[in-house]
Amino acid sequence: MNLTLAYRLFVDPLPIYSYWYWLLIPLCLLFSIVYKAVKCDDMSQVPRAALASTFYILLGMAAAAAVLAGVVKAIQ
Amino acid sequence: MSQANSGTRLPPPLVALAGWLIPGAGYWAIGEFARGTVVCAAIIVLYLSGLLVAGVRVIEVPGYDSQTGQQVLMINGQRLQARDRTYPNAGWALTSGGFVSELTAKPWFVGQILAGPVSLVSAAASIQLALSNDAPRPHAPLETVGTLYTAIAGMLNLLVIIDAVHRAGQPPGAGTEQPVGGI
Numbered sequence: 423m424n425l426t427l428a429y430r431l432f433v434d435p436l437p438i439y440s441y442w443y444w445l446l447i448p449l450c451l452l453f454s455i456v457y458k459a460v461k462c463d464d465m466s467q468v469p470r471a472a473l474a475s476t477f478y479i480l481l482g483m484a485a486a487a488a489v490l491a492g493v494v495k496a497i498q
Numbered sequence: 499m500s501q502a503n504s505g506t507r508l509p510p511p512l513v514a515l516a517g518w519l520i521p522g523a524g525y526w527a528i529g530e531f532a533r534g535t536v537v538c539a540a541i542i543v544l545y546l547s548g549l550l551v552a553g554v555r556v557i558e559v560p561g562y563d564s565q566t567g568q569q570v571l572m573i574n575g576q577r578l579q580a581r582d583r584t585y586p587n588a589g590w591a592l593t594s595g596g597f598v599s600e601l602t603a604k605p606w607f608v609g610q611i612l613a614g615p616v617s618l619v620s621a622a623a624s625i626q627l628a629l630s631n632d633a634p635r636p637h638a639p640l641e642t643v644g645t646l647y648t649a650i651a652g653m654l655n656l657l658v659i660i661d662a663v664h665r666a667g668q669p670p671g672a673g674t675e676q677p678v679g680g681i
Contacts, residue, residue, distance in 0.1 A: 432546075433627065435553045435636040435644070442639045445551060449647060452544040456654045459536045460661045468536065 450479045513666040517659035518614050521651075524662030537658050545613045545651035549620060552636040552644020557617070557624040560600035560607055561592040564635065567628025572596045609649030612656045617648070 429437075438445075454475035458468045508516070508527045517524030522538030525531070548556065558564045570591035571578040577596065578588050591600050601608065611617045627633045636644060 432549050432554050433633045435640045436551050439640065442643055445643050448547065452540045453650060455540045456537055456658065459533050460657060465532045
C-alpha cells in the first residue's frame with residue numbers, strides 16, 4: 423500500500439531542496455522590477471532596465487561566490 | 499511614457515497609509531496607475547512566492563513561540579519555560595518588558611510586516627498552524643529563501659511608500675526627474 427501525503431499549498435514547503443539556488447533568479451527579477459519602477463521616470467523603460475539590472479545582480483553574485491570560493495580554497 | 503501626477507492629491511500620510519494597506523496604492527493615490535500596478539503585482543508575487551516556497555510557518559511572530567505557537571510569557575524580565583506556564587504573575591512577553599528582545603530574536607518580522615495586511619494574515623495563519631501542530635516549520639535552505647522573499651517584499655514596499663510620499667509632497671507640475679545612468 424502506498425501512503426502519500428497530499429501537498430497543501432502555502433502550508434507545506436515545496437519539495438525543491440535540491441534546486442533552491444534557482445530561486446535566486448525570480449528574487450532578483452522581482453526586486454529589479456520594483457526598484458526600476460521606482461527609479462525610472464518613464465515606465466516604458468522598466469522592462470529593459472529591470473532585465474539588465476537582474477543580469478548585473480546575478481553576475482555580481484556569481485563573481486562574489488567565485489572570489490569567496492577562491493579565498494576559502496587559498497585558506498585551506 | 500511620462501506620467502504626471504493628476505487627480506485629487508492626498509496628503510502624504512494618507513498616501514503612506516494607502517501604500518501600506520495595498521502595495522502600490524500610494525502611486526494610485528497620486529495618479530500614477532501604471533507604476534502602482536507594476537509595483538503592486540511584483541511585491542505581492544514576491545511575498546506569496548516566499549510563502550509558497552517555504553510554507554506559511556516561515557513567518558515567525560514576535561511574542562509567540564516559533565515551534566508551539568503559544569504566547570511567550572515573561573516574569574521579571576525572564577522568559578518562562580513551558581513547565582512554568584501556569585505561574586500566576588507571568589505576562590505576555592511583548593507587554594512585560596520583552597518587546598525588544600522578542601524583536602531582536604525575530605528581526606525579519608519587521609521587514610515582513612511592511613508588506614501590508616497580507617503579513618498580518620499570514621502571521622495569524624502561522625500561529626494557528628503552530629498551535630494545531632498541523633504543519634512543521636520549514637528547514638534550511640527553504641526557510642532562508644522564504645524568509646528572504648517575504649522580508650525583501652516588505653522592505654521594497656517601504657521603498658515604494660517613501661517614493662510615493664516624496665512624489666505626493668512635490669508641488670503639482672513638478673517633475674520627478676531621476677539621475678540618468680547607473681544600474
